[in-house]
Every structure is written in C-alpha cells, then in structure tokens.
Amino acid sequence: MIISNRTLYDRFLLDLRGNLSAIQTAQEQVASGKRINRPSDDPTGTYQAMDYANRIDRMEQYTRNTTSARTLLSHTDTTLQSASDTIARAYELAVQYASGTYTSIDRANGSKEVAEIREALAGLANTRIGDRYIFGGWKTGDPPYASTIVIEPGVNDSIVFDDGTAGGPFTVTLDSAIYTPAQLADEIKAKLEAANGSADTYHVAFSYDTNKFSISNDTGNANAIDLLWTNAGSTAASTLGFDTGADDSVAVGSAAGADTAVGYTQGFTVTSSNKTFRVDFGAGTQTITLNEGAYTRASLITEIQNRLGPANVTVNYDSTTAKFSLTNISGAPITFAWSDPLATARNLLGFDSADDAVPASGSANADSAVFQSETYKYQGDTSSINVPIADGAVITSNIPGSDAFGTVFSTIDKFISALNANDTDGINEALGNLQSNQNSLTDTEATAGARLNRLDIEEQRNEDGKLSVQQALSGVEDADIVEAATTLYRRQAAIDTLRNASIRTLSQSLFDFLK
Amino acid sequence: MHISNLFNIGKSGLLISQYALNVTAHNVANADTAGYNRQDMTIDTSAPNFIGGHWIGSGVKIGDVARSYDSFLQLQAHNETARRGTYDAMSSSMKRVEDVFNENVSGVSSAMQDFFNAWDEVATGPEGRPQRISLIETAKTLSARINDMSTRLADYRQSINNEVSNSVKDVNDLIEGIYRSNRLIAENGPSPDMLDQRERSINKLSEYMQLNRFEDEDGLVTVVVSGQSLVMPQAYSSLEVTPDSEGMYGIRVANTGDMLNFDNITGGKLKGKLEIRDSTIPGYMDQLDTMAYSLMTEVNNLHSTGYGLDGKTGRRFFNQPAAVADAAANMSVFITGADEVAASSTSAGLPGDNAMAKAISDLQSQSLVAGSTYADYYRSLVSQVGMDAAAANRDLEATDTVMFQLNTRLQERSGVSLDEEAANIIRFQRAYEASAKIIQTADKLFETLLAMQL
Numbered sequence: 004m005i006i007s008n009r010t011l012y013d014r015f016l017l018d019l020r021g022n023l024s025a026i027q028t029a030q031e032q033v034a035s036g037k038r039i040n041r042p043s044d045d046p047t048g049t050y051q052a053m054d055y056a057n058r059i060d061r062m063e064q065y066t067r068n069t070t071s072a073r074t075l076l077s078h079t080d081t082t083l084q085s086a087s088d089t090i091a092r093a094y095e096l097a098v099q100y101a102s103g104t105y106t107s108i109d110r111a112n113g114s115k116e117v118a119e120i121r122e123a124l125a126g127l128a129n130t131r132i133g134d135r136y137i138f139g140g141w142k143t144g145d146p147p148y149a150s151t152i153v154i155e156p157g158v159n160d161s162i163v164f165d166d167g168t169a170g171g172p173f174t175v176t177l178d179s180a181i182y183t184p185a186q187l188a189d190e191i192k193a194k195l196e197a198a199n200g201s202a203d204t205y206h207v208a209f210s211y212d213t214n215k216f217s218i219s220n221d222t223g224n225a226n227a228i229d230l231l232w233t234n235a236g237s238t239a240a241s242t243l244g245f246d247t248g249a250d251d252s253v254a255v256g257s258a259a260g261a262d263t264a265v266g267y268t269q270g271f272t273v274t275s276s277n278k279t280f281r282v283d284f285g286a287g288t289q290t291i292t293l294n295e296g297a298y299t300r301a302s303l304i305t306e307i308q309n310r311l312g313p314a315n316v317t318v319n320y321d322s323t324t325a326k327f328s329l330t331n332i333s334g335a336p337i338t339f340a341w342s343d344p345l346a347t348a349r350n351l352l353g354f355d356s357a358d359d360a361v362p363a364s365g366s367a368n369a370d371s372a373v374f375q376s377e378t379y380k381y382q383g384d385t386s387s388i389n390v391p392i393a394d395g396a397v398i399t400s401n402i403p404g405s406d407a408f409g410t411v412f413s414t415i416d417k418f419i420s421a422l423n424a425n426d427t428d429g430i431n432e433a434l435g436n437l438q439s440n441q442n443s444l445t446d447t448e449a450t451a452g453a454r455l456n457r458l459d460i461e462e463q464r465n466e467d468g469k470l471s472v473q474q475a476l477s478g479v480e481d482a483d484i485v486e487a488a489t490t491l492y493r494r495q496a497a498i499d500t501l502r503n504a505s506i507r508t509l510s511q512s513l514f515d516f517l518k
Numbered sequence: 519m520h521i522s523n524l525f526n527i528g529k530s531g532l533l534i535s536q537y538a539l540n541v542t543a544h545n546v547a548n549a550d551t552a553g554y555n556r557q558d559m560t561i562d563t564s565a566p567n568f569i570g571g572h573w574i575g576s577g578v579k580i581g582d583v584a585r586s587y588d589s590f591l592q593l594q595a596h597n598e599t600a601r602r603g604t605y606d607a608m609s610s611s612m613k614r615v616e617d618v619f620n621e622n623v624s625g626v627s628s629a630m631q632d633f634f635n636a637w638d639e640v641a642t643g644p645e646g647r648p649q650r651i652s653l654i655e656t657a658k659t660l661s662a663r664i665n666d667m668s669t670r671l672a673d674y675r676q677s678i679n680n681e682v683s684n685s686v687k688d689v690n691d692l693i694e695g696i697y698r699s700n701r702l703i704a705e706n707g708p709s710p711d712m713l714d715q716r717e718r719s720i721n722k723l724s725e726y727m728q729l730n731r732f733e734d735e736d737g738l739v740t741v742v743v744s745g746q747s748l749v750m751p752q753a754y755s756s757l758e759v760t761p762d763s764e765g766m767y768g769i770r771v772a773n774t775g776d777m778l779n780f781d782n783i784t785g786g787k788l789k790g791k792l793e794i795r796d797s798t799i800p801g802y803m804d805q806l807d808t809m810a811y812s813l814m815t816e817v818n819n820l821h822s823t824g825y826g827l828d829g830k831t832g833r834r835f836f837n838q839p840a841a842v843a844d845a846a847a848n849m850s851v852f853i854t855g856a857d858e859v860a861a862s863s864t865s866a867g868l869p870g871d872n873a874m875a876k877a878i879s880d881l882q883s884q885s886l887v888a889g890s891t892y893a894d895y896y897r898s899l900v901s902q903v904g905m906d907a908a909a910a911n912r913d914l915e916a917t918d919t920v921m922f923q924l925n926t927r928l929q930e931r932s933g934v935s936l937d938e939e940a941a942n943i944i945r946f947q948r949a950y951e952a953s954a955k956i957i958q959t960a961d962k963l964f965e966t967l968l969a970m971q972l
Contacts (some may be wrong), residue, residue: 007933042904043617050901057631057893071642135645141872267769390642513940
C-alpha cells in the first residue's frame with residue numbers, strides 16, 4: 004500500500020474544508036443571530052418559523068382590532084351613560100310637573116326645557132367617531148336619528164326647471180313619502196334626470212352640518228339649468244329651503260345652494276299602541292284598526308277614511324291649528340267611544356278621553372293639536388359590526404341606536420305635547436315610559452360594559468399567546484450564540500492544529516534528508 | 519570469457535540505473551498531476567552467454583515501463599464521478615432556487631399575512647378610505663412579490679437551459695479529445711502518458727454524463743452513452759442541442775439526429791441540470807401558480823358579490839386569471855380606487871356593513887388549496903424546497919466521501935509517494951555507483967593484464 008503525497012494533501016484539504024465550512028456556518032449564525040439562514044438549514048424549522056411569524060402578525064392584528072373595537076365600545080358606553088343622565092333629568096321634570104301645583108303656563112314653559120333635553124339626547128344618539136355614526140348599525144354614514152321631511156301630494160311635491168331644450172320648462176313631481184334628507188336628495192336627483200329626456204346628470208347633496216340642500220349641474224353636461232323657484236308650480240321650494248323670490252341659474256359644472264336650512268316636517272307613525280278606534284255607527288260599538296306603518300298626513304287621512312268607510316266619514320286637517328276633524332257624512336249619528344280604554348287612536352289624532360257623539364252632517368273636532376308623531380326617527384338598521392378578536396372569535400363592536408334609545412324620542416315628544424296641553428295624565432304616562440326607556444338604556448349600557456370586559460380578557464389572552472409564540476419562534480429560529488461562538492473557537496483551534504500537523508507531513512519527505 | 523563482457527555488464531547496469539532514475543524523475547515531476555498513474559520500470563536479465571559449458575549472465579535490460587493501474591477501480595471512479603456530477607449540479611442549482619424562496623428575500627409569507635390583516639383593518643373601519651387604500655397597496659405588494667418569485671424561477675430555469683447548451687460544447691471537445699487520443703494510440707502504440715491523457719478525458723466526460731467504455735484488443739476505446747456510440751476507434755459523433763416549443767434544449771447526436779434519452783442516463787452534471795430544469799423548478803412554479811390561482815379566484819368570488827362604497831357590485835378584486843398556468847406570473851390587482859373595495863355584503867348596509875371584508879379575511883383560516891390554508895400551503899412549499907436543497911447537499915457530501923475513499927484506493931494503487939521515489943533514487947544511485955565500480959574493476963583488470971611484463 005502506498006500513501007501517496009496526493010492522498011495526504013487531499014486528506015488535509017478535506018479536513019480543512021470541513022472545518023472552514025463549519026466556521027462559516029457558525030460565523031453566519033453569530034452575524035445574523037439566526038440559526039436558520041436559508042430553508043435548507045432546517046426545512047422543518049423553516050416551516051415552523053414562518054408559521055410562528057404569521058401567527059404573531061395575526062395576533063398583532065387582533066390587538067389592533069381589539070383596540071378599534073374598544074374605542075367604539077367605550078365611546079358607546081360613555082355616551083349611553085350621558086344619555087342615561089339626560090333621561091334622568093327629563094324624568095325629574097316629569098315627576099315635578101305631574102304634581103297638581105303647576106299652572107298650564109308653568110307646564111308650557113317646562114316643555115321648552117324638555118325640548119332642549121330632546122336635542123341633547125339627539126346629539127348623543129348621533130355621536131360620531133370621525134365620520135362614523137356609532138349608533139347607526141351598518142348605516143354609519145348618516146345620522147341615525149334624523150328628522151324627516153314629508154312630501155305631500157299637491158302640497159310640496161313639485162319643482163319646475165328649464166334647461167333650454169324643447170318641451171321645457173319641465174315640472175317634476177316627487178313621490179309623496181316621508182324622507183330623510185339624504186333619501187330626498189336621491190329622489191330629487193332621480194326625478195330631475197328623468198324629466199327632460201337628456202343625458203345630463205345632476206347631483207343633489209344634503210349637508211347634515213348646515214342642514215341645507217344643494218343641487219349641482221354635473222361637469223360634462225350639455226345645458227345650464229334654471230331652477231324656477233318663483234314659478235307657482237315649484238311647491239317644494241320652501242320645504243327644500245330655496246327662496247321663492249328668486250330663480251337659480253346653474254351653469255354646467257356649478258351648483259345652487261339652498262338659502263335656508265330645511266324645515267323638517269314629520270309624518271305619522273301608526274303603531275299597535277295608537278291604531279284602534281271604538282266606533283258606533285248605530286249597530287253597537289265596533290273596533291276598527293288602522294294598518295301599522297309610517298304615513299304622510301295625506302296618506303294617513305286616506306287610511307282613516309278607508310278604515311272607517313269612505314261613505315261614513317271624511318277626515319280633515321287644519322294646517323293652521325294643526326288639528327284633525329272627523330265629519331259625519333253617513334246620514335246617521337256616529338259615536339266615537341274615546342272613553343273606551345281600547346280606543347288608542349285618540350292619541351294619534353289628538354282627541355281627549357270624552358266620547359264624541361256626532362250627529363249626521365256634524366263634525367268631531369280634535370281637542371289638541373297634533374304636530375308630529377316622532378321628532379327623531381331612527382334611520383339606521385339593527386345590524387352588528389363584528390370584528391375578529393381571536394381565532395374563531397368575534398366581538399360586536401356596535402350597539403344599534405334602536406336597541407339603546409328605543410322609544411325615548413316619541414316618549415319625550417308625547418311628554419312635550421302633554422306639557423303644552425296641560426295634560427297630567429299624559430305627563431304621568433310619560434313618567435312611566437321614561438322609566439322603561441331608562442331601563443332599556445341601562446341594559447344596553449351593561450351589554451357594552453360586558454363586551455369591554457370581554458375585550459380586556461381576550462386582549463390579555465392574545466398578549467400571553469403572542470409571548471409564548473414569540474418564545475417558540477425564538478427557540479426555532481434564533482442561533483445559540485454561545486454554542487456558535489464555542490464552535491467557532493473549537494474549529495479555529497482544530498484548523499491551527501491541522502495546519503501545524505500538515506507543515507510536518509506535507510512539507511517533508513526523504514528528500515529533505517538527502518545530502 | 520572475456521574481460522570486455524565485464525565492461526558490457528557494467529555498462530548495462532549504468533544505463534538501467536539511468537533509465538530507472540528517469541522513470542523516477544518522471545514520477546516525481548508528475549506527483550501532483552491529476553489523473554497521473556505511477557510508472558514502474560521492470561528490469562530483466564539480459565540473455566546469458568554459454569561459456570565453458572556454463573551460462574554466464576550478461577547484465578541487465580529493461581523489461582517494461584508500465585502504468586500502475588487498476589481498470590476496475592478506474593471504472594468505479596468514472597461512475598462515481600458521474601454521480602457526483604449530478605449532485606453537484608443539483609446542489610449548486612438548489613442553492614440558487616432556495617434563495618428565491620428565502621423569506622428574507624421573497625417576503626411572500628409576510629406579504630400574504632399583511633394582505634389578510636389589511637382586510638381586517640377594513641372590517642374594523644369599513645367607512646375609512648385610508649384602510650381601503652392601504653389594502654389595495656398590500657394586495658399590490660403581494661402580487662409583486664409573487665410575480666417576482668415566478669419571474670426569478672423562470673429566469674433561472676432559462677439560465678440553466680443556457681448552461682446545458684454550453685455544457686454540450688464542452689462535451690463535444692471531450693468527445694473529440696478522446697477520439698484524437700485513440701488515433702495517437704493506434705498510430706504510436708499505447709504509451710502510458712497517452713493512456714493517462716485519454717483516461718482523464720473519459721473521466722471528465724463522465725462528469726457530464728454517465729457513460730460506458732469498452733476497450734478492444736488494440737487498446738482503443740469505444741464510449742457509449744444511452745445506447746449511442748459517441749467515440750469509436752475509427753470515428754466520433756458530436757452532440758447538438760435542439761430547442762422544444764418552450765425554447766428548452768434537448769440533446770441529440772448530430773449526425774444521426776437521435777435524441778439522447780436522459781431517463782436512461784443515471785448520472786452526470788447534465789442529468790442534474792435537466793432534472794432541475796424540467797422537473798424541480800416547474801414543480802415549484804406549478805405549486806405557486808395553484809396557490810395564486812386559488813387565492814385570486816376565492817377572493818374574487820366573494821368580492822364580486824359585495825358592494826363598494828359607491829354602491830356598485832359585481833367587481834372582481836384581482837384580475838381573474840384564465841388558467842392555473844402562469845397565474846403567479848400574471849397576478850395583479852384589478853380595482854384601483856378606495857370606493858371599489860367591496861367591504862359590504864349588502865347595498866343597504868353601506869357604509870358600515872363590514873361582513874364581506876370579514877368574510878374575505880376569514881379565507882385565511884380556511885383550507886382552500888389542496889386541503890391547506892394558503893399560508894400553510896406556501897410554508898409547505900418553502901419547506902419542500904428546503905428539504906430538496908438539503909437532500910442535494912447531503913447527497914453531494916456523501917458522494918464526496920465516497921469519492922475521497924475511492925481516490926485513496928486509486929492513489930494506493932497508482933499514486934506517487936515522494937518518500938518512495940526518494941528511496942528509489944538512492945537505490946538506483948547506489949546501483950549506478952556499483953555498476954561504475956564494476957567498470958572500474960574491469961579497467962583495473964585490464965591494467966593488470968596490460969602491466970604484465972611477459
């Protein structure tokens with residue numbers, strides 16, 4: 004067997020290379036602090052490290068989601084507390100004015116403070132964070148409690164405008180309905196665009212800050228338009244806040260803003276608690292009920308006439324006194340049994356609890372004025388905004404205003420009516436209703452509080468989980484610096500020894516000893 | 519019996535010692551030459567003279583100068599060289615491929631998590647434009663990273679293809695070299711150095727591809743690869759490359775046009791490169807395409823049923839890829855404006871309806887691609903690349919060890935030990951001195967004879 008010089012040399016190289024590559028690996032680990040610097044260093048570890056890194060990212064996102072949900076819920080919580088305090092003040096006033104020692108003037112003055120309370124409560128119900136109304140359910144873009152505008156047929160439903168094209172000027176007729184300002188803006192836009200047969204488009208905007216409409220003639224349109232508010236046919240002008248003394252010319256690319264804020268007009272809401280008549284047409288007292296729903300004044304009149312019988316009764320509304328009257332056209336006496344506790348429709352129409360016996364061709368006039376059914380009507384929905392806060396877990400970050408505030412605005416509206424009418428029964432009724440409104444508000448506040456607690460727990464769990472995943476990640480990924488440094492030292496020493504040995508074995512042969 | 523015979527014997531001894539020193543010097547000079555086989559000179563006695571009824575020796579002559587060579591070990595070395603070539607090509611290629619998948623470089627895994635997190639951000643604030651714009655940006659980043667990964671794999675595949683073409687040029691040089699050596703051996707006889715040179719070329723060729731070699735009785739070799747004779751005693755065949763529809767080169771024998779079937783070739787650098795080019799990289803790209811296609815399709819399916827802030831529905835989020843193939847390379851975001859992000863599941867619920875954003879975010883925890891979540895599928899792919907790279911490295915290290923042992927055995931048989939050669943020098947120097955002494959003695963005998971005063 005021959006040990007050739009080449010074999011010795013190769014062996015030296017192999018050993019040297021092995022040590023150098025171990026040093027390189029250790030050096031890389033020390034420099035990067037990582038045990039895994041490429042997938043092949045540890046394929047399984049690579050998988051785990053990526054998994055852990057993603058999980059940490061995910062948990063950080065959960066923390067951000069939690070923070071965002073907490074902002075919403077704690078805002079909800081404090082707003083509901085304020086609302087509760089506000090209702091408590093209304094309750095105190097109800098207690099105060101329910102006692103018999105006050106005059107009708109005292110009560111009428113008191114109604115002004117209650118009206119202020121209503122505004123304060125509306126402000127709370129329309130709380131927003133940034134652009135987001137927190138009590139609107141999913142409908143966070145518009146105030147959830149908005150006054151409405153009622154478009155009545157033949158009263159305030161038409162706009163006359165001219166764009167200079169054949170067939171003009173055009174009269175557009177809005178559908179009669181109860182609108183929120185935003186809905187009305189959409190209706191005006193749709194009707195304007197449909198009226199003149201051109202392809203021109205318009206935008207109608209409503210600002211909840213100024214309570215004013217504006218109508219714009221879009222860039223790219225063919226014609227300027229004249230909004231003919233002075234025309235007697237423009238019955239909608241004052242409802243929309245445009246001055247009837249001047250027309251507005253709107254050039255292409257510009258807009259006409261309303262002169263004044265809109266005057267909110269309210270519709271009527273028929274519910275199970277105000278829909279029932281007790282009427283005697285001569286054949287005994289019978290029960291007649293209206294369909295529940297939202298009505299304009301005109302549609303409510305039609306509904307009542309249809310239910311009582313178009314041949315029996317005509318319904319009128321005097322817009323100056325704001326009072327209803329029922330005229331008997333049946334040719335026989337009719338008795339409205341308002342004293343019957345079932346006859347709740349008296350609240351809807353403003354009759355007191357005395358029966359009205361109406362002779363043929365006679366009329367029953369309402370005792371009190373009926374202004375509005377509800378000043379602030381809920382425009383939102385009841386949807387939940389769910390936010391993921393842990394794997395497979397969500398939290399509902401909102402409370403719909405309808406859950407929290409319930410019927411409080413209609414309670415206060417009735418309270419104000421009762422104060423104005425010096426109606427202690429009505430005030431006592433308001434007292435009871437305010438109490439139950441207060442209770443349901445407190446319940447939802449407790450819900451918000453409970454969710455905030457759950458957020459704290461989940462966040463803590465999340466943080467704990469993140470810590471343990473971070474430790475696991477570090478266990479998989481981080482280099483053992485001490486071990487790497489030791490390897491470095493050990494391999495360096497091995498290389499030194501190898502070099503020393505090789506100087507002896509490689510550099511010497513028998514030739515060195517031949518003289 | 520003649521004194522001059524003594525001179526002749528001494529002279530033959532001197533010459534033989536010189537020859538032997540020449541051979542030794544040749545060995546020493548080539549001690550580090552790769553593929554050099556130690557040469558040994560055998561020494562025979564010259565034909566004896568029959569003198570006085572006895573056979574008297576007449577000195578020494580050269581028996582043979584031959585390589586110390588083991589054809590069986592050499593054959594093993596060729597095979598092992600071919601195997602090492604495969605793993606060498608695969609290991610160095612996989613180093614570059616795994617760089618593409620290194621999360622520090624590609625960032626696909628974190629970009630994907632960012633993408634889903636951005637949907638969560640939209641879900642917590644569906645009214646906000648900043649969240650939506652940031653979502654579109656993260657989607658673009660994710661697309662760009664996946665595009666980039668796909669492009670880099672395709673580019674690298676192309677560069678391996680070019681290497682294949684260049685390798686074929688080297689292979690042709692070697693084929694021609696082996697043929698030339700064959701011709702020189704045929705014309706001048708099998709000199710050890712010529713045989714060594716041919717062996718080196720054959721070994722070099724087996725580094726590119728596994729081959730079979732046959733030697734005829736004249737010592738001329740035939741080299742056969744995958745049933746095709748590339749070198750014959752009288753002729754040789756060059757190889758050439760021919761591109762397929764994708765521009766990927768196949769290898770064929772130039773004069774017959776027969777394709778070399780690499781399924782029948784078990785080793786060599788070319789084998790390794792073709793494996794990476796035709797199987798490994800396309801496999802990874804397929805998986806990337808599958809993931810990108812599924813992700814885009816699932817997100818689009820949900821997104822197109824949702825509503826944007828502008829109230830419109832039916833919009834896709836990503837540009838819907840036509841097929842799985844090339845989905846990763848063509849991944850791109852369709853929508854451009856914040857309003858177009860369909861975070862809402864209903865038109866009526868705008869703008870606070872976050873149900874669609876949440877549903878899309880929930881895709882991250884569903885097993886939508888080959889029974890895995892997207893993140894899991896991608897992690898498995900990276901882990902697979904890592905395992906393939908690690909396996910190639912391990913195979914290379916293992917063949918390196920085998921090669922070292924084989925080389926040690928080859929060296930034991932054929933290597934040059936300087937100590938041994940130095941000892942030989944002393945031996946032959948002493949023999950030379952002794953032969954010189956014989957001549958001196960013979961001279962003295964003559965002198966004695968001539969000094970006789972008869």
